[in-house]
Amino acid sequence: MGSQSGFLRSKLQALSSKIKQASVNGKWREVVSGYSEIQRAGIQLDDPFVFPIVFKACAKLSWLFHGRCIHASLIKRGFDSFVSVGNSSSDFYMKCGDFCSAMREFDCMTSRDSVSWNLIVFGLLDNGFEEEGLWWFSKSRVLGFEPNVSTLVLVIRSLRSCLDGEKIHSYVIRSGFCGISSVQNSILCMYAECDTSSVRRLFDEMSERDVISWSVVIRSYVQRKEPVLGLKLFREMVHEAETEPDCITVTSVLKACAVLEDIDVGRSVHGLSIRKGFDFADVFVRNSLIDMYSKGFDVDSAFRVFDETTCRNIVSWNSILAGFVHNQRYEEALKMFHLMGKEAIEADQVTLVSLLQVCKFFEQPYPCKSIHCVVIRHGYESNEVALSSLIDAYTSCNLVDDARTVLDSMVYKDVVSCSTMISGLARSGRPDEAISVFCQMKDKPNEITVINLLDACSLTADLRKSKWAHGVALRRGLATTDISVDTSIVDAYAKCGTIEIARRTFDQIPTKNVVSWTVIISAYAINGLPDKALVSFEEMKREGHTPNAVTYLAVLSACNHGGLIAQGLMIFKSMFEDHNKPSLQHYSCIVDMLSRAGEIDTAMELIKNLPEDVKPGASAWGSVLSGCRNRSKNGIIPSEAIAEVLELEPLCSSGYVLASSVFAAEKSWDNVATMRRLVKERKVRVVAGYSMVLEGTITRRFLAGEKLNQSGCELNDVVHSLHRCLRLDDSEGPLKLC
Template identity: 30%
Template sequence: MIGGNQLVYQSCGFCSLNNITNPLRNWSYSIKSSIAQQKFKEALLIYTHNRINGSSVMGVVPLVLKACAALSLLSLGKALHAESVKSRFDYNVMVGTALLDMYGKCGEIRSARKVFDYMPERNVITWNAMVGGYMKSGDVKTAFLLFENMSEKTIVTWNEMIYGYARNGDIVMARRFFDRVKDELRNVVTWSVIVDGYAGNGDMDAAKELFEMMPRRNFYVWSSMISGYFKKGDVKSAKGIFDRMTTKSLVNWNSLICGYTQNGLCEEALEAFIKMQDEGLEPDEVTVVSVLSACAQLAVLEVGKDVHEMIIRKGIELNQYVLNGLVDMYAKCGDLRNAKLIFEGMKVKNAAAWNSLIAGFANHGHCAEAINFFERMDSSGVKPNDITFLSVLSACAHAGFVEEGLEIFSRMEKYALTPSIKHYGCLVDLLGRAGRLKEACDLIKGMPVTPNKTVLGALLGACWVHSDTDVVEKLLKEVRKSNCSSDSRDDAHYVILSNIYAAAERWEKAERMRFALSDKRSQKTPGCSVVMLDRPETSMQVLPEKTSKT
């Protein structure tokens, strides 16, 4: 049964110390083993509870710093740096390299450079870490200067440059460096990095050309191609690449499931999820985040609960992304009780978690609660973003909280956020629903962005509700301009105008609006309903039936 305190408690506990305490004699080996399995939190817990004094600690410091870099734990990394200085470990080339790598990956490039400059001894790994740090920070010029000054360059050095340029959007320079690498020096990583660079920058033709030239391929490059096609919306090509693989790893299945979800093919994502398990692969955190998103989009609460129970049963780590996915799934499916229970139990609540909860309460008619959560977010130190304000302004509009909505809208300036047309649309809707049509009209005229059909339609709809033809007359030119400048054939505004005039018994103008529709040879867009067919009450082995349109 989902929703009990026991399950929520399990959902919010990240890692139990009892689970990582083991009888291994060599605790440094335990740390090394945990990092090899990318269990960085376990490695840090082992270090914390087994730390000893003396020179024997030096051997694990680089490993612990690697865990800090992977988790972006800058404060702990600084503490280890201070401890290394006190013990004079920082003079060791391995410790120094691990320190500057940690600072570089945590975005502290100045601190990384200080470590680099004061190191009495450097090796090629040290130089590579410094080049990678500059590339990660976006300082490609300094990275290039370091590269040119290196007396020794390995294939890792070349890969860092290619990857850095590609990640910073300069695929031309990335290709130049790739072409400079001798054929016998290129390895599968070199090829994968440049293919991924093209795929990440949307040039799938160039990515495919190099992909087909590769002497051998790894799982990573297959996933790069699959994800690249999905990002372009080319689902067929993405599935074609996936089907070409003779052996598929979890990474490849994750790319397929995530791609389906991002393209709105959520039923296909759930089908792939089940097939992946049928082939003997166990899901991880990345898998369940995509599956929870698919459940949220389909609003299939029972399937989402099955996934939640599976997460607990299989011991999948409840990291920030998984917890956010659970909150989002429950909120979108209307199970606000469970959404709130998981949210309140989270140790770290980021903007995504707040947004999911606020939007969930707003979309399901609990507008006062949505606004209360927004106020809590505002005072918690987490910065609201564009999505936050859209959700809370929509809540204000539906609840009729006009003054609150206007005041909340004014706070966007406080967070240096520029209102988009969607935010103005919410404000127009807010004023229109309250019958403050003149203020809404003045707002549209004073907007720094051109009003679109949605904004104008919101006000026209309010005019219809309040039978106000005076505002309609003022907006008629705006509506015509919008329709003429748009490629869309949606002429709902003419229908609304005709209905407004008809309600006011101004038959001549109502008829004129109908003639305008006829002159444009337009047709009213037919409506449709989407109905989810009933399905048996079973476990994850049953998917929702395909939707039908009536």
């Protein structure tokens, strides 16, 4: 018996050593097979330190059934009273996803130590049960158990309230954990999410900072839209602190460069990433480089980075696709999308948003509907960004009713979707519906919403509605605080014909910029006050604002419609002196100005001598044609102008109408008939001009060439209203001629 007992004891020791050695080497199957061999030999294993190893092996292998069997045998033999066995079995159940068994084992433990509490709290937090994990952490603190570093880090990362974060920060300081870098960095991350003002203060108080500390603060600056401070801290990190950046740091810095559109710094960071080996090793860095180059308007470099990327993911494809769209290279964006299909890359909601921008540019209604089908089929209907982009694309393609259907189908109509719908309705000439959508909004409007509302109100030419929208801006605290809103208010009043109110509103803008000055100049131009437009233009320059291309277009338009030929030509000449290269619109405006003044030959000479990169458009030729209509001219110039206009815009009705007018002035009725036949053959939709008269709360619309279906009395009433409108002052009278 003694020899048999000694043999079993030596075999048990050998198998126990084998199990421990297999655990050290990470050979988990050998651990379980060694334990099974002990069981088959009928040897009573009395070493409690072996059981945690066996449970760990079962957890690593995800062998839940084997672990349960081992646990059952230990309970039968009374080993469950050991704290180490209870901890290891609870940890095993947690790692295998059997949380109920883990909690039951924890509850059954007669004695617990700090390891027990750490295991249960860590397990819950690590598996995404934040509320339960934080509750058990609070309970363990009441009972006096201390967390370990790993658990404390998870607790800090799981906090959602800044107040709870401050409490944990106080506990960290009292408990002496503040010297541990991982804990400090976790607190930094926590403040970056909920209290950005405390991030830099805590960072400055840290005695030792590693690359994670620097990266967290740089990222917080970028996330709160202070990229300049983020880049400044990055330079301090590299040059003064001599801390080597990692992939996360480089990704944050590249995002800052993208926001600032600073491609020069972005290239320097690209060079740094190449030297550090991040360029090819990390897909996040590659995607950030694509995004940075795209937003810096160097999409060719972005494509080179994409083309050299071997480990592409859907973000890579979306980044380059969005890059082509951002740089208005829509045909190449379509090619990239077709290439995605060949590579078997399935489009997601981000891809669809970029595609909708392409459809919006090309004004293609059927692709919009196809994308809408994909949105429904893939269940993206809860994605507000995708639906807002769909609304925007539909309205751009003149499918306003479809856009409204999308908005009405949304469960939650956020401020972005409503703002997009308001803008689309206003663009489509349906301002009353746009105002109705605003009135139905549940979210508080932001500055974009108010700007779109003002645009809609200006289209109605109803002064009361514009004043109401102005009141909305005041109540929201956006008037006199947001220059974009203030500028839109000025524009709305100008389009309602109340130039005095527009000027008063403009004078109340605390800090004016080139856009606000351009709007007031344009306001004077459209209200037939070219002299005041020129005075405002000079005043703008005296105050140190440099006019841009749009400003020059506004003042040239004022000179054009005011017949100020000499001043217009002088301002056009000053564009070259101020190093502002005129565009086609500027040349077209000068051509129109000369044509209106009867200088048809001079206008033609200007068209013939345009720079090589500027091609005369339909508007320039149309101006010449309009001048020929008003003044008798030999048939060579009108014929050339007609041919150019109809070739450039074959589906636009204005060219045909102008041509007909010219032929009619020459009494060339055969050519008039030819123009009418072309309109029918080409199915050109003739859009007639109209005027509106606002009488009380009723808007009367008079379409050119329309026959009024009204009785003589009703027609007389309208005529009397018009006469009364002409006698009353515009700013005070109940009638407004639009």
